[in-house]
Amino acid sequence: MHSKTVCFNTTVLKKDLTRFLPLWAIYLILGVLLFASNWSVFYYYNASDMADSLSGISIAMCLYAMLSSQLLFGDLFQSRMCNAIHALPVRREGLFLSHFTAGMIMGIGPNVIIALICMLGMGRLWFVALLWLGAVSMMYLLFFGIGVFCIMCSGNRFGAVALYALINLLGVIVLWFFEAMYLHMLYGMEMNDAMRDIFYIFSPVVRMAEEYSWIDITHLKDICTADHDLLDKGFMLDTSQCIYGVTGYSQLWPYLGILVPIGLAFSAGALLLYRKRHLESAGDFLAVKPVGILFTLVAGTCVGGLCYYIAAETFIGMAVGLVVGFFVCRMLLERTVKVFGKKNWLQLIAFCLVVALSFGLTYFDVFGVASRVPDTEDIQSVTFANRYLSEWELESLDVQAAQPESQVVTVGVDPYYAYGKEGQLTLTEGKDIDVIREVHRLLIQEGDAHQTEDYSNISTVTIHYVLKNGSTMTRYYYTANKSEAMKRLASYIALPQFVLGFENPDEMVKNLKHVSVYDSRENREIEDPQWLEKLLNALFEDATAGNLHHEGKDFVFELQLDFEYEDGRYSGQYIYITEKATSTVQWLKEYKAWLEENEAAAV
16 A cells, blocks of 8 residues: 655644744743833733834844754754655655745744734733734745755755855945945045845845834824923822833835745745755755855855955955865865865856956046946036045035025934034036036046145045935035136135035024134123124134135134024034134134123123
């Protein structure tokens, strides 16, 4: 009588769940202790903890899914166990589905229990636990699918872990190599968060870990009667009338939705590979040849990058690293040290030629990436600064393009701080844009001044274009203080709106709240309106004459200006006054004399 084959085996499923009970039981206990152990009468804290757990839980899911897949499909790594199990009257599809189902139960089951327990302490926000469960389940489905796929491509645990790390960190690896090897050859370009996010999309664990919260929870101010300032200081008040609610969702949710079919695709690919897998591959580093080629290229490139740093950032060190990394990978894949045959040498030469070609194309800027200067008709506005503009300041420029009359912006690393416009100038007229475009070309032609000038004689020039199609373009250049490009910018740099950020005193005084004077002996706050008006007039006289933009060492005193705006935000500005600023220095002398006269009269 022939043995009956089945596509699913409940015995295998039960064995998996009981055999690996310690793994998912420990995960369950840790989850309950983490989320349910800090219950309080103020249920907002419980929901907030779960809402802000995305960064940590994504890393935990990545590690937990890898460990679960390693344990459930670990028999494929041991030749004797692998042959014994596959001699049983169970189809491979049955074994795969049984193990896969056990893995999903081990991953999602404990999270269901954690979510149900946490609901009891969340009051009106009980549904946050369900949202958390949905997010975590989608994460686990992706990571577990990748983990199983890596096991089907590998012959031992080390190879599976290495491949798992490669797939999850591929975007970060490419980003690191691009920044280390290519970016410095593209003069003027720097990596920003928007560009990094593109690479992070292909590294799910990093993309999700960088998100602090996946849901926004706050009190509804119009119906909340509790004193939240005291609550934030730790005072326990009656919060029975304080209603909290969800006010927003992270942009990560669409990304999580995309990851679900990707996880299913990895799982389906793992099943297809399992059906074709050769049992004798147990013990090999990788079991699928095409994957081995990809692994060799990526791992070899990484070793080359490390050697590039070790050898003081020289391409000779990178070349040595490529050779070493390539042959080490071949030894791992072929399980022998005899890998110096003709075939491998030809593959290595082809690999090095591709890398060298990519370096050549980047160095000579064949595609015109670094040398690009937008056409005048495509530019909405251009901003330049003779200093480094941070990414937050650049983001503020994009908002200012839509709000040209505003002196402040609504974005930034600190929502309570407003960036001013001093030290930069935004131009919209065609003739001015043409001047900056010509300066841009000069900066490219002059090259990096660090190679020929002392650091003290170098200025950083930032050029930021806002294009009519909605995109932006930013470049950073390092040029000599006396270069032709800086001479072309001199007339703009001397303008009051560049030096002070305002066109006239009336515009500056609108939101000015405090002005302090610091000299070598004492500091004073200017409170008298008449003397404040005289100070601002003197500042703009010196700015118009070009006396504030001075690099000498004749420091006399410092001004601190504090601004406060209608929406509650603030900003600050520091102005260093030298002996060249004759009008402002004269103002200080007259102001001191007036103070001494008043003090004498008071006595």
